[in-house]
Amino acid sequence: MDELNVGVIGVGLQGQIHAKSYSLLKEANLEAIADINEKKARKIAEKLDVPKMYKNYENMLEDPEIEAVSVATPDFLHRDPVIDSIEAEKHVLCEKPMATKIEDAEDMIKAWEKSDVKFMVCFENRWNPPFRDAKRKIENGDIGRPIYIYARLNAKRSVPLEMLSWSDKSSPVFFIAVHTLDLCRWFGESNVSVVDAHGCSGFLKERGADVLDSVQSLITLENDVECLMESNWILPESFPHGYDFEFGVYGSEGTLEVNTTHQTCSVTTDDSFIYPEIFRIMSVDDSPYGFVPGAVRHFVQSVLEDKAPMTSPLDGKAATEAALAILESIDKNKTVKLSE
Structure with a gap:
């Protein structure tokens, strides 16, 4: 074939x-x-x-x-x-x-x-060039043993208000933070063990989308790597890119930081300033x-x-389990343990 x-x-x-x-x-x-x-x-x-x-x-x-x-x-x-x-x-x-x-x-x-x-x-971010290169550096031992991971991924408010007719059946956890959940598991080389999450709502609900505005999650992996994740989908439409994405791994011998918001290119005209999304798809x-x-x-x-x-369905299930634990932690205002 x-x-x-x-x-x-x-x-x-x-x-x-x-x-x-x-x-x-x-x-x-x-x-x-x-x-x-x-x-x-x-x-x-x-x-x-x-x-x-x-x-x-x-x-x-x-x-x-x-x-x-x-x-x-x-x-x-x-x-x-x-x-x-x-x-x-x-x-x-x-x-x-x-x-x-x-x-x-x-x-x-x-x-x-x-x-x-x-x-x-x-x-898909496992094939995103900055993340693929960062993963290779960690595997080569450039920053030693990962200790702490920080991940922030935010989207514009038009995503839940206009782009997704079904946003009330999703959340910033499933639509956005699942990306960073997978990256934390991939870079940390371990599954999620404990979740303590908080969220806020009101802004989007007032505008017709009954969903969380933002989520903050403190996550412990099974190998004791700590992860702090933030996600919201209330960025203003004037934000010059489709999303705001920062990721950092802090290790025993150094740090590694990735920012894909700017994507190495900007375009300025009399009417606008944007960072074109060239990492997602282009043709050469x-x-x-x-x-x-x-x-x-x-x-x-x-x-x-x-x-x-x-990436197998077992990775998919692990991310779903972690996402549901985040939502449970927010809903019940308690720490959720997945390993029990």
């Missing part, structure tokens, strides 16, 4: 990036897309020259030419398309978070364990570059080369 025939389930913002990545990859053929919004699906299919378009993903899964799919439906709607795809013997790349309920994650894992397909969760010589295409390419290569992907 030299090329992989793929389909994309859900072509919202992230699904469109998956579709574009596949369309540019020489190792993949984007054969079909599926979305309940037929108008949007048809528009994307025409733009990317996709031969097949479906309203119902179940119909797409009946296509014997489709060998693998990306599932990029809303956060809380991953379970059914993932399980249906696995049972149809399609390899699966599932967007983060894998699930917003632990039962959904467990059901997906059970289906996967009965199958022979590859199942990868798209924790008709080939895709960026951390989402990097994750997509890794998935395709894992299938073609019959190798286990870097």
Whole structure:
């Protein structure tokens, strides 16, 4: 098998990036897309020259030419398309978070364990160049043993108020902080053990989105690495980038800090000042570059080369467990232990 025939389930913002990545990859053929919004699906299919378009993903899964799919439906709607795809013997790349309920994650894992397909969760920042380089430096021992990790990831208020029609079924934990949760586990090389979290609400609720405004979490990993995570989605629209992202690892022999907010480029005009988002996806010589295409390419290569992907559904479940512990800690105003 030299090329992989793929389909994309859900072509919202992230699904469109998956579709574009596949369309540019020489190792993949984007054969079909599926979305309940037929108008949007048809528009994307025409733009990317996709031969097949479906309203119902179940119909797409009946296509014997489709060998693998990306599932990029809303956060809380991953379970059914993932399980249906696995049972149809399609390899699966599932967007983060894998699930917003632990039962959904467990059901997906059970289906996967009965199958022979590859199942990868798209924790895309593991392919983000600054983080990949930082991870390599830590593995090389440049800063010694990690002791403390700081992670801040914030988004604009338009995300819960305008971009996500389903924001009340998510939270800044699942939509945003799950990125930093995975990075803390990856850099700390351990699972979450204890969570003490606090959150505030009111600003977004007054504007029609009944969700938390911000979350602060103190996390202890099983190997005693301490992590402090902050996330909000109330940045003003005038913020010059889509998100505010800082990450630091403080070790026994040094420190390492990553800031992907600026992305090494700025554009100033008479009307605006922005930091273009070039790390996520861009095209160079008709080939895709960026951390989402990097994750997509890794998935395709894992299938073609019959190798286990870097991020498995077990990573997805671990992140979901930690996210739910954060929300429980906020709701009950108590420390939550996951290791018991």
